[in-house]
Amino acid sequence: MSSDDPRRPRLRNGLAIYPGSFDPITNGHIEVIERGLDVFPKLVVAVAHNPRKTPLFTTEERTKMIRETLAGRKGLEVDSFEGLLVEYAKHRGARVILRGLRAVADFEYEFQMANMNKKLAPEIETLFMMTGENYFFLSSQNVREVASFNGPLDDLVPENVAAALREKLVRSR
Numbered sequence: 001m002s003s004d005d006p007r008r009p010r011l012r013n014g015l016a017i018y019p020g021s022f023d024p025i026t027n028g029h030i031e032v033i034e035r036g037l038d039v040f041p042k043l044v045v046a047v048a049h050n051p052r053k054t055p056l057f058t059t060e061e062r063t064k065m066i067r068e069t070l071a072g073r074k075g076l077e078v079d080s081f082e083g084l085l086v087e088y089a090k091h092r093g094a095r096v097i098l099r100g101l102r103a104v105a106d107f108e109y110e111f112q113m114a115n116m117n118k119k120l121a122p123e124i125e126t127l128f129m130m131t132g133e134n135y136f137f138l139s140s141q142n143v144r145e146v147a148s149f150n151g152p153l154d155d156l157v158p159e160n161v162a163a164a165l166r167e168k169l170v171r172s173r
Contacts, residue, residue: 014040014041014042015040015041015042015043015044015092015093015094015095015096016036016039016040016042016043016044016094016095016096016097016098016127017043017044017046017085017088017089017092017094017096017097017098018032018033018036018043018044018045018046018097018098018099018100019046019047019048019081019085019088019097019099020045020046020047020048021047021048021050021053021055021062021140022045022047022062022065022066022140023055023056023057023062023140023144024056024057024062024065024140024143024144024157024161024164024165025062025065025066025069025140025157025158025161026135026138026139026140026143026156026157026161027134027135027138027155027156027157027158028100028102028131028132028135028138028139029100030069030070030158031131031132031134031135032098032100032129032131033045033070033073033076034073035129035132036098036129037073037074037075037076039127040075040096040098041075042075042077043075043076043077043098044076044077044078044079044092044094045066045070045076045077045078045079046079046080046081046085046088047059047062047063047066047078047079047080047081048080048081048082048085049080049081049082050082051082056144056165056168057164057168059080060080061164062080063078063079063080065160065161065164066078068160069158069160069161079092084120085097085117086117086120086121086124089121089124090121090124094124095123095124095125096124096125096126096127097114097117097124097125097126097127098126098127098129099113099114099126099127099128099129100128100129100130100131101128101129101130101131102131102135102136102137102138102139103136107128110126110128113126114126114128138156143156143157143165144165147162147165147166147169148169150166153165
């Protein structure tokens with residue numbers, strides 16, 4: 001594509017979307033968000049509501065935890081969405097979707113999703129950002145598992161998230 005091609009993404013408003021289920025948000029997610037804010041003047045952390053999944057936390061609880069965790073970050077917004085990510089990105093006027101990658105195992109899935117999104121919305125680009133080396137092992141799923149066995153959550157999630165996990169899991173026992 002040439003630089004004057006109308007399909008070429010332009011950061012007219014500098015807005016990027018960082019989508020995910022964030023069930024719960026981890027320190028790995030936060031590290032990608034903070035680095036994303038170094039690249040983009042505006043970043044929307046978009047909590048996905050997927051009716052086909054049964055998350056531990058509701059969309060509202062996840063959104064609240066993220067807002068509490070990241071309060072005061074300039075250029076950051078926390079929102080939620082339902083449906084196709086590219087439709088949400090178009091609605092928000094974003095031209096970039098930011099995705100974090102932990103390991104090679106993530107790449108195949110993320111690559112397929114990025115290409116499907118490109119097919120649906122050629123004007124929207126996906127930018128992959130590697131998670132910092134301290135968090136390659138970290139996923140929301142393994143945090144939930146550690147928490148379910150009352151394991152230590154230090155350095156895995158922010159304190160407000162650890163407290164919410166403990167409370168939620170105590171109630172479900």
